[in-house]
Amino acid sequence: MSVRRSMPSIEAVAREAGVSTATAGRALGGYGSVSGKSREAVLAAAERLGYRPNSLARSMITGLTHTLGVLVPDIENPFFSRALRGIADAAHERGWEVLLVNTDEDLSLERKALGVLTERRVDGLVVAPTDAADRDALQGVIEAGIPVVLLDRRVPGVEADTVGIDNRAAARDATERLLALGHRTIALLTGGDEKLRPKLARPGLRGVERLAATTVGARAAGYRDALLDAGIEPRPELVSAEGFRREDAAAATTRLLGLDDPPTAILALDSLLALGVLQALRRLGLRCPADVSLIAFDDADWAEAISPPLSVVAQPVYELGKEAGRLLLDRVQGGDRRVTHRRLPTRFIERESAAPRA
Amino acid sequence: MSVRRSMPSIEAVAREAGVSTATAGRALGGYGSVSGKSREAVLAAAERLGYRPNSLARSMITGLTHTLGVLVPDIENPFFSRALRGIADAAHERGWEVLLVNTDEDLSLERKALGVLTERRVDGLVVAPTDAADRDALQGVIEAGIPVVLLDRRVPGVEADTVGIDNRAAARDATERLLALGHRTIALLTGGDEKLRPKLARPGLRGVERLAATTVGARAAGYRDALLDAGIEPRPELVSAEGFRREDAAAATTRLLGLDDPPTAILALDSLLALGVLQALRRLGLRCPADVSLIAFDDADWAEAISPPLSVVAQPVYELGKEAGRLLLDRVQGGDRRVTHRRLPTRFIERESAAPRA
DNA sequence: CCACGGATTGAGAACGTTCTCACTCAAGCG
DNA sequence: CGCTTGAGTGAGAACGTTCTCAATCCGTGG
Known part of the structure; x- marks a missing residue:
């Protein structure tokens, strides 16, 4: 292995070219004014020595x-x-x-x-x-x-x-699409933040506004908006916030589908969560979309390739x-x-x- | 918006603390020796001024x-x-x-x-x-x-x-598993490098050795090894090198399955290519693994969650x-x-x- | 021939650190 | 008491650039 040798500085180039460091700097850096002759000499010298400017020194200045x-x-x-x-x-x-x-x-x-x-x-x-x-x-x-x-x-x-993106509007739109398909019991799979659930139930505007500060919160608010507009009372037990991993989502799905009045549709807030839903459905012997409909956020590269191809809210x-x-x-x-x-x-x-x- | 104000230097800190820059440097940088009193004065001054060392200057030295x-x-x-x-x-x-x-x-x-x-x-x-x-x-x-x-x-x-990883051995292993399942016509989906195909057919050792220089090449060589060991002559038309994107893989799959003697198994060299295969199979109305078996490189996060769950060569x-x-x-x-x-x-x-x- | 002006040049400062060296001071030792 | 020792300190160099400023060069117009 070669010893770590220090790279040539602009001073070495200047000496080699027979000019001052100032002139060498001008020729190499492309600022100020340099005669054609000097420029050529400097560039040739730099080439010969394998000169590389030190951007640290430049940044200091x-x-x-x-x-x-x-x-x-x-x-x-x-x-x-x-x-x-x-x-x-x-x-x-x-x-x-x-x-x-x-x-x-x-x-x-x-x-x-x-x-x-x-x-x-x-x-x-x-x-x-x-x-x-x-x-x-x-x-x-x-x-x-x-x-x-x-x-x-x-x-x-x-x-x-x-x-x-406008998280609230996007979630509202997705929820409305599920509503338009006739679904009345729609679960929301958020992944995050346990604190969301009680807030959803609270009627006051304050609660929702504070909710809307985070991404997950804003999406939850949009989900809530759509339900209320359709005259459906949001049910906290339909909102899951049990972790971001795929296994968490699978467990949450299993729990949701075991409810007395189980959801017929699920809105998953990211694609990894959607994978967990599909995995759980397969284990439970349920089919998508025949038994349960699913919409997810994010158009993952596999979303189009799996069966069934996933309907998604695509973010740019x-x-x-x-x-x-x-x-x-x-x-x-x-x-x-x-x-x-x-x-x-x-x-x-x-x-x-x-x-x-x- | 605040004007971009220059951050305090070590000199400012030294002045504020009533010591030299050398001492301030020692106190802040934790080198050399400093009295407890000086150290405290310097650290307090730094705190007061919101001092942040400039790592560019440090790197220069x-x-x-x-x-x-x-x-x-x-x-x-x-x-x-x-x-x-x-x-x-x-x-x-x-x-x-x-x-x-x-x-x-x-x-x-x-x-x-x-x-x-x-x-x-x-x-x-x-x-x-x-x-x-x-x-x-x-x-x-x-x-x-x-x-x-x-x-x-x-x-x-x-x-x-x-x-x-040992690409050649891994590809050989995967191919052998397909062979062990009774498959005799196995396609290789490489994504890359058009030049591979003719090389595969060439019998000489030289060709394969040169092949093995790249990752794709090494895997192709492993695939070839396994076939030859099983007494099967590799067929160039079963090796696809038509691009890395999913759509490329789908098109390649369609082409492969349209051959006179179509493959009953496919080895895909990465997970994106595998998605393309699945997509093409679905379009063609074929089932995996009933009609066509598939093994892919890389254990993508969706590999376990889709149906059928994908058998893969997992790299660490x-x-x-x-x-x-x-x-x-x-x-x-x-x-x-x-x-x-x-x-x-x-x-x-x-x-x-x-x-x-x- | 001389003054003028722009192009070209070089010396040296500046950036903000760390490093080198010499100096001071007090303690310890014979 | 003088000498050594070592901790603590500060002045100034060094890193490799760009920038500032003054000096020089060269051709031109009067």
Whole structure:
């Protein structure tokens, strides 16, 4: 193995070319003015020595690292990996790179990561916050002068740009479609947050408004809206919040279908949960959609390929990421601008997993 | 919006604490020796000013950026996003961060990314090379003193550590299982590289050896080994290399099943391709496994949940990433070591998509 | 021939750390 | 008491760029 040899500096290039470091810098960096002769000499010298500029030193001077920090709860989740792709593409489009941190839905990790990225002097941050996001830490970063764009989830009290969908309207639409098919007993599989269930039952507006602050909450609110509009009283026991994993969803489904008045349709808030539903149905010997209809959020790549093909609420995930990246870079490069909240449209894709009630 | 204000430097902290920058640095950085009194004064001053060390300046001195560059062809591919998770976990374990670049299977992008990461002075690189990886660019990075670990794919002529599976043995095993079930006409769905097909037919050892250099090639070689051992002559028309997307796989499946002597079993080299197979079967009105058996590489999260549950060759994807990260950091932190090639074991998971030949 | 102006150049500062070195001071030892 | 020792400290160099500023060069117009 070769010894780690230090790369040639601009000074070495300058010496080799017989000019000053200032001139070498100008020739290599493309700023200022250099004579053709000097430029050629410098470029040739750089080529000969295998010179590579040190972007750390450059960043120290210019104050720009050309780096975007990205914080996601779980890179393995297809939603985030696709969004990340969008962010990265937006970054590369304009010559930025992406420093990625997985927060693992862990609040203390998220806070720690914000600190690390601050020390690295990233030019901006795209954050998909953990559900109980650290408001103060985020606001602190913003006040330190690092622009932030929030992806997918909002954090009340943080003055940052936001990119997401209208979760409440999307859930309402999906629920209405099930209602239109004649279903009257519709279960909601949320995955998260135990606290949702009692809130759903509470009639006051306050409860729902507070509910709508998180993504899951907003979707639950939309579900509730649709039911109430159809004159159906939401039943807390039809709302499950028993974990995000597939097995959790399978267990929840089994529980729901064991109720006295079991649901004839299920709305699952993400595609992994939908997998759990299908798995449970298969174990119980029930068919979809003949016995139970199913609509899920997110158009996973397998949604069209399985049987039955899954009817889904598709989010423009890639575009969400790309838009977040662009918004952030606009703020990094451009000047100030008022905080904007961008909502991208969802699309319902009708396949075969939701059918008229038997 | 607040104006982008520059963060306080160590000099500001030193002034506030009434000591020199050297002492402030020692107190904050935890090196050298500082009296308790000075330390307290400095830490209090730092707290008051909201001081955050500038890791760029630190890196300039120490020569370490505590950053690992990661190059993957497609972050959306579950294989790579899971592996990335492993790499990131290994990095964070030891206090490193991850700079991610998507190469999009594009050779010129890969080369460009290597350049950018070199300029950023990453301490090491995990590269999942594009199939036709740029040997010279990679070797150049290594010779510049940046350690590289190759993930999943090997690149002949590049002296780097490697982490992967024994592709040839895994494919051979899967094929043998189909043979054991009585199948005699087995199709191979590769996704990649048109050039494979003629090579398969060629009898000479040379052809196969060269074949085995890439991942797809090695698997094709394993498939060939198993057939030959069973006394079956490989038929080039049973090997498909018509693209990596699901639709490509569906089209290929339709073509294969339209042959005069159609396959009764299919080996798909990744899970996305398997989805295409299932989709095509459904369109053709054929059942799996009653009419056609299917085995796929990679245990996708939906593999167990669909019907029929998919029998797969599971790779320890997360562990591959983690091992790659650790190997790289060992080399970054430790001294020299001979180049090592690590092969992690695969596991065959028998479910219901492969059944005895009708 | 001289003044002028723009292009070209180089010396040295600046960025914010860590590192090197020399200095002070007090304690310990003979 | 003088000498050694070691902890604590600060001045200033170093890292590799870009930036600032003044100096020089060269051709042009008067």
